[in-house]
Amino acid sequence: MRSITKILQLGFCWLMLGTPALADSSVDLIPKPRSLVWQNGQFEVNAQTRLTYNSAQAEEVARLFSTWLQPTTGYLLPLGEGQSTNTIAFVQTPGDAKDESYQLSVTQKQITLTANSRAGLFYAMQTLRQLMPAELESQQPINRAAWVVPAVQIKDAPRFAYRGMHLDVSRHFFDIAFVKRYIDWLALHKLNRFQWHLTDDQGWRIEIKAFPKLTQVGASRHHTVVGHTYDYQPLFDDKPVSGFYTQAQVRELVAYAAARHVEVIPEIDIPGHSTAIVAAYPELSCHGQPVEVTGQFGIFEQVLCPTEKSFDFLRQVYQEVAELFPASRIHIGGDEVLKEQWLASEQVARLMQEQGLESPEQVQSYFIKRVADIVTDLGKTPVGWDEILEGGAAKQANIMSWRGEEGGIEAARLGHNVIMSPYQWLYFDAYQSRSLDEPKAIHGLTRLKQVYDYDPLPQSLTTQEQARILGAQGALWTEYVKTPRHAEYMVLPRLAALAEVLWSPIDARDWSSFSHRLPALLKRYQSMGLNPSLSAYYPQIRVENSAENELKVTLDTDIAGLPIHFTLDGEPVTINAPRYQAPLLIQTPTTVRASSWVDSQRSLLGNLQLSLAPHKGVGKSYKFKHAPAEGSEKRLLDGVLAVDQFYDVNDFTVLYGVDLDVTVDLQTSAALSKVVLGVDAGMHRQLHPPRRVKVYVSETGQQWQEVAHLNEAQIQGPVLTLTFPVRQGRFVRVFAENRQDSHDPQIPLLPLYIDELQIW
Incomplete structure (x- = not known):
């Protein structure tokens, strides 16, 4: 090679x-x-x-x-x-x-x-x-x-018949010329399915002649949130967003894709993710009140009401869609349906009584089965996200498993055909590395190697059940992807890794071989004028507690053999910085920075930065009064700060709807003078800090002395520092009161995210 x-x-x-x-x-x-x-x-x-x-x-x-x-x-x-x-x-x-x-x-x-x-x-x-x-x-x-x-x-010959990629054009609209280029990328990589996510809360993007308000009203929003939708103090850009595809443009795109052996599968997402529909036709909701197309991102309450009026509307919509798209499938969504409006509706209550439905999940199943019948009557196979299994899925439906592999496994065992699209491996809106150079993404981390290592066939299935796995599909959701250049960066070269997963024999796949072939592919992308990510070459960092008040830092890269240079004083890395040879032992507060040298680029790549705090509480035992989210308690005392990282829920101790009240046992008495608490969710997304914080110290764990506190006016995130005169103690208790919704004092506004509890 x-x-x-x-x-x-x-x-x-x-x-x-x-x-x-x-x-x-x-x-x-x-x-x-x-x-x-x-x-x-x-x-x-x-x-x-x-x-x-x-x-x-x-x-x-x-x-x-x-x-x-x-x-x-x-x-x-x-x-x-x-x-x-x-x-x-x-x-x-x-x-x-x-x-x-x-x-x-x-x-x-x-x-x-x-x-x-x-x-x-x-x-x-x-x-x-x-x-x-x-x-x-x-x-x-x-x-x-x-x-x-x-x-x-x-x-x-290909391994899987279904080799797919998805594009969301609702959150941010992409013109038809870009969508054609997107199709070209799929064709180059021998992918043969394109799922076009055309409707959502933030915009309706396809002309439906029977319902012109869908594009007259539903295709435009007044503004878009700046930063992440869950920022502590969300701002809006005051820039209207609008756009939709005419039926003539749709036919043009479908023909263009067909010439390149890409089948275009439209997605009309119902009954949730329907704010744009309800904005255009409020009578299709259960409340009948006017709403606006939202400029926020997330999951919203607007939902279509399970009435004959809604089903008549959908019958006409899907009929026009079926005429435009010769594909054998139509995606009907079915994901993330909030059911509060159904539960408050007298119409839904009557429906449940008439149909013998006992739960809102069964209402959803009733709705989806009605829509699946509409699609089937049009000669198409309905496809839905794995939530449509809840309450029972229509027998003819294909299941697209996105919340992991579990939904796909269940569906295959129930006899459904399955398309795997688990977000942990195949959602390309996630970050590609922990470099500070990464553009804004939704959250999480999906490295190129993670995509490459994925196998769509769960080993827990029998051979007969595995035969129902048609293939897999990647996804690009565009909440935080506004431009074609950003989209190129998020998709490429992860699309190439997905292509090899779906085309090549499993026994022929080898990461080392793929990484050696990657430079030529990147050169081809660059010749095409594209903007591929080079994140596969960036360094990674692993941290573990190696001894009392000591952290061991290991640096490596997914692509073997790349030299890594680093600094320990927070200064930028240059080629003259030390070259990494062996694990680093950190005993004082330190900011590690690292970059990889890549010959093909003749430069250092990746701007990795991580702040470490080997404080007295690292690795010590603790006890929560209110249990955090499962598994997240391990992050409280690991010595790793997430404040200068992009948001990833896995970096935080997360408390849902309760206060932080934790006691740390230092095992021996120590002189204590400071507690530091990270309370925001890192770069690109800052959540609500607590309302107040108190620190207590004790020798016995029974009798406590309050040594420091911060009130609401004193809390300025993302790092809260509480200093106090030196106190001797073995136990430290920290209490952080969760902030509550100003409209309903009984409901916490958002989960409480704790970065690192430092004890000094």
Whole structure:
């Protein structure tokens, strides 16, 4: 395999005009083919090369290849039937028209692409594209005598039939030109399903002629929240957002995708996530009151009422949608349905009595089954998020498992076909590293390697049950993704990792191999003018308590062998900073910063920063009066501060609807003078701090002395410091009162997030 440096050297060779270009991709195909044999020699594509075909469908693929090749090379290659030397032959053979397998043969005299179907020929073309120099992707003229392709024999076929990617255009609207480019990315990576999330609380994005207010009213909002929707003091940008796709644009996009073997699956999300619908047609709610399209993000109470008026509305909507989208499936949503408005509705109460429904979950099941029947009557298969299993799912529905794998496992056992889309691995709106350079994301961390390591087939299922797993799908939700450049960064190259998960045989997948092939793919993205993330090269940090008042810090990278440079004084990392060799032992408050040196970029990458506090409470025992969220108690005394990190719930001790009241046993008596409490949720998202804080000290754990407190006026987040005259004590008790909703004093406004309880 070629080193990153070697690839750069070859890239320099490509710039020499008038000479055949050496292919940079001799081992760099993504996704990895099923069978690949390298041979001696190469084929030169020049102005005399002829494109041949033996069927109408083969001709279509040949013309797509010619269209891709022409802008950079300037070649207007002749097309025709028959075969000869210096040809690229597109050959369709008799067989299953749904077969996506192909063969690709490159010799010194000819390139031959062979498949039973147009799809197979198209995927063979995508492989040929990757065998050719990345500069061809620029679509800018380059004067060169010939372009070479290494000699190779490839036999290939996908592992999964359903290979999908999703795009949310409701939260932030993306024009049709961008959506076409998005389709192009899917096609390059041999993905064949595109789920178009067209409706949500923040905007309705598709023209429905029977209900013009859906776009006249529902496609616009007055403003959008600045920062995260749960910020302590949310602000709005006062910039209207609007946009929708006309039916003519939808047909244009569907045809564009079909030519690239991408089936477009529309999502019309009901009965929740319906604020835009209710804003346009309030009579479809249970309350009938006017509402506005929201500029916030999250989960909202607006829900369609399970009345005949709602079902008549949806019948007409889905009928128009079905006519626009020839896909075999329609996604009906069904996720995150808040049921308060149903519970308060007399109409719903009567429905429950008439239908024998005993819970709001059964109301949801009734609603979804009615909609599933509508979709089925239109000749389509309904798809829903895994919440539609609650109360019982329609038998004909496909289940898309997003809250983990559990919903997909349950659905497969119940006999449903399943598409895996667990957020822990396949939601690309999460951060890609802990670098401070990462653009704003929703929360959480989904590294490139996490995507690559995912397997859609749960081992707990039987072989028969595994057969119901159709494949998997990635997702890009766009609450915090406003621009095409940001979208490119979030999707690429995680899309490539997903592609290899879904296409390549499981026994052929290998992270080391993938990471060696990655630089050539990144070069191809950059030639396409795209903005891929380089986060896979960024360093990572692990911290553990190694001894009394001591933390052990380990630095590494997912891509092996990269040099890491670091500082321990909070200063930026340079190439002259120490190179990491062995774990670091930290005994005083320290800010660790680290970056990786990457030859292919000739620069340090990643701006990792983590503040550590090896205080007296690290690793000590503790007892809560009110239990925190399961597993989160371990974060209270780990010595790691999250205040300078992006928000990740896993960094915090989280208390839902209760106060923090914790007692720490230091095991021996110690001189104490300060307690520090992190109370906000780090960079990019700050939650409500507590209303007041008190600190107590005791030698016995029975008799307590209050030594410090902060009232509401004194609390200025995100770090609260409480100092006091030196006190001797073994036990420290900290009380932080949760802030309550100003409208309802009985309900805490938000969970209480505690970063690190430092005891000094």
